[in-house]
Amino acid sequence: MRKKDLEATKHFFWVAGGRPTFKTLQCVFCKEEKPLEEFSEMQVAKATFDLHAPALTNVDVKLISCLKCTAPPRETLTCCKCSKTKPLDQFARVQRRNAERPRCLKCMKKHRDEDVNDSDPDYSSDGSSLSETWDDYS
Known part of the structure; x- marks a missing residue:
């Protein structure tokens, strides 16, 4: 897609340096176009074009979910x-x-x-057997 074609779409606007920035994103779960405020910073960063990324990284389809569809x-x-x-x-x-x-x-x-190797029961100072359970530590 040419730069002129992208300028005409509602999804992008161009910033200095000639790289596109998103105005809206589509959530993969609810399939709605939403403004950037409805996505976490991490999701927006994931969708943004990375100038320093290895070749073909920016071509991959990114799965972006909005805050409403993201699990808490x-x-x-x-x-x-x-x-x-x-x-x-x-x-x-x-x-x-x-x-x-x-x-x-x-x-x-x-x-x-x-003690993993200890198979004998533990004894208290009075000689009676101690029976500790997991619940004793809770």
């Missing part, structure tokens, strides 16, 4: 050990990325403190 950020996770739903600050960053099987900080501490 996750605020809680459920620990796979204690099965409790907790806020994100009670999970390590690595565990937050592992959304399939996250372990909370308390369960990670218990796992780290356990």
